[in-house]
Amino acid sequence: MHFSKVETVLEYRVGGEAHVLLNIEAAKTSAQAVISEELVIEPACDFESFCDEGSGNRFVRFDAAPGSLKIRYRAHVQRSHVVVPPDLEEVPVNRIPNEVLHYLMPSRYCESDVMSRAAQQLFGHLTPGIGRVQAVADWIHDSIVYEPGSSVSTTTASEVFVERAGVCRDFAHLGITLCRALNIPARLVVGYVWFDEPPQDFHAVFEAWIGGRWVLFDPTRMAPVDRVVRVGTGRDAKDVAFCTLFGPVSMTSKTMTIEELQDESAPVGVAPTSAARAGAIEKPVATLA
Numbered sequence: 521m522h523f524s525k526v527e528t529v530l531e532y533r534v535g536g537e538a539h540v541l542l543n544i545e546a547a548k549t550s551a552q553a554v555i556s557e558e559l560v561i562e563p564a565c566d567f568e569s570f571c572d573e574g575s576g577n578r579f580v581r582f583d584a585a586p587g588s589l590k591i592r593y594r595a596h597v598q599r600s601h602v603v604v605p606p607d608l609e610e611v612p613v614n615r616i617p618n619e620v621l622h623y624l625m626p627s628r629y630c631e632s633d634v635m636s637r638a639a640q641q642l643f644g645h646l647t648p649g650i651g652r653v654q655a656v657a658d659w660i661h662d663s664i665v666y667e668p669g670s671s672v673s674t675t676t677a678s679e680v681f682v683e684r685a686g687v688c689r690d691f692a693h694l695g696i697t698l699c700r701a702l703n704i705p706a707r708l709v710v711g712y713v714w715f716d717e718p719p720q721d722f723h724a725v726f727e728a729w730i731g732g733r734w735v736l737f738d739p740t741r742m743a744p745v746d747r748v749v750r751v752g753t754g755r756d757a758k759d760v761a762f763c764t765l766f767g768p769v770s771m772t773s774k775t776m777t778i779e780e781l782q783d784e785s786a787p788v789g790v791a792p793t794s795a796a797r798a799g800a801i802e803k804p805v806a807t808l809a
Contacts, residue, residue, distance in 0.1 A: 522599040523555075523781040524749050526712045530763065531773045532589040538767025542580040543760060546595045546712075547750045549576060551602060557595040563587075574619070575753045577760070584769065597749045608650040608731030613703050620729050622755070623705035629676045629693045629756040632700035638681065639701035648702075653728045653737060656698045660691055660739035673757075689757055691739040692726040696756065705729035710760045712749040714778040715742045721776060722762055723748060747780060 528544055546554050559580065561567060567582035616624065626633045642659060646652045663684060670685035677697035680690040692708050699706035706728045713723045725738040725745055738745040752760030763771075 522601060522747050524597050524599065524712065524714075524747065525595070525777075525779040525781070526597065526749060527592070527594045527775075527777045528712075529773075529775040530591040530771065532584075532591075532765075532769050533772050534584045534586050534589050535768030535770070536586055538584045538586075538765065538769045540582055540584050540589075540766070540769070541764040542591065542762070543577055543752050543764075544591075544593050544762050545578040545580070545751065546597045547576050547578060547753070549750060551600045552750055553598045555596040555598055557593070560590075560592045562590040562592075575759070577752050577754070584767070589769070595749075599747060599749065601746055604650070604735055605731065606650065608733075608735065610648040610652070610704055610730060611732060616705060616729070620705050623707045623729065624700055624703065625755075626700065627755040628758050630697040630700060630706075631676055631678050632697045634678055635681065635697050636701045639698045643698065643702060650730045650735065652702070653699060653704060653730060653735070656695055656702075657737040657739045660694050660698075661741055664691060664694065664739070666691070666740060666742075688740050688742065689724040692724040693756060695726040695728075695737060695739050699726075699728050707734075708752075708754055708756050708760055709736060709748065709750055710752040710762070712751065712776070712778050713743040713747050714780045717742075720778055721774075722751070724757070 526546070545557065545559065546552065548554055561582065563585065565582050565585070567580050569578065569580050571578050613624070643652055643655060646655055664680065665685045666687065667685040668687055670683065671680065671687060671690050675686065675690060677693040680686040680694050696706040696708060706726055708724060709727055710722050710724050714720070723743065725736055725748060727734045727736045736745045736748070754760040
């Protein structure tokens, strides 16, 4: 078991009538249990919470009054460690479940239709299976430079492939795109995890549908992927924005603290920050899931 304590503080300036949609709460899955959590919105307001049945993403929405807005979320989360079999096989397209099939299609930031030739040239000769997906993740790690500021919120996987630089979101988008181009369903996962560098922020990885299950991969190798506290799951970044703003609202600060525990009392690391970095996903996120 892995235990994590997370705290996120988001501060905004609201210039007029506005509506806010949040996706910052830890997901509740078979591999992840929320032991305790607290969400505080200041000034206090009525809000609605709901869960998307397809993705499991948990949302909060509310009207924001003009002036200062502060959102604080705290959670204590337990992650189960699951051993990934080394011989998982790719699932033929005609056997992919209906609910998984759309993760095989091109999406806004993952243009797998235009990356098909590159994917086949790089990985088409490899034996299909989990090893081929790991080869995709390894190639991205070895070929793409992690460089904050090298991409923007609208950067696509094909642009990252050409520029050879990006942040965690871009690494994950490229992994998703190459997998889909090889007829392997793949999707984006965003969450909390502790790492030394760069400053702590939401972290993006990807997962592929192999052997009839979802398996996580992190091409950045910034942190053990089995310690990612899942928040959002989607086709690409547009599905997992941590905050979507409708109206004249601007962020003034963001602070995150992640504490990982080997058990309930032994901290592994603590990473606080007050600066957002380029890997954050906000409107213009290998182990078993």
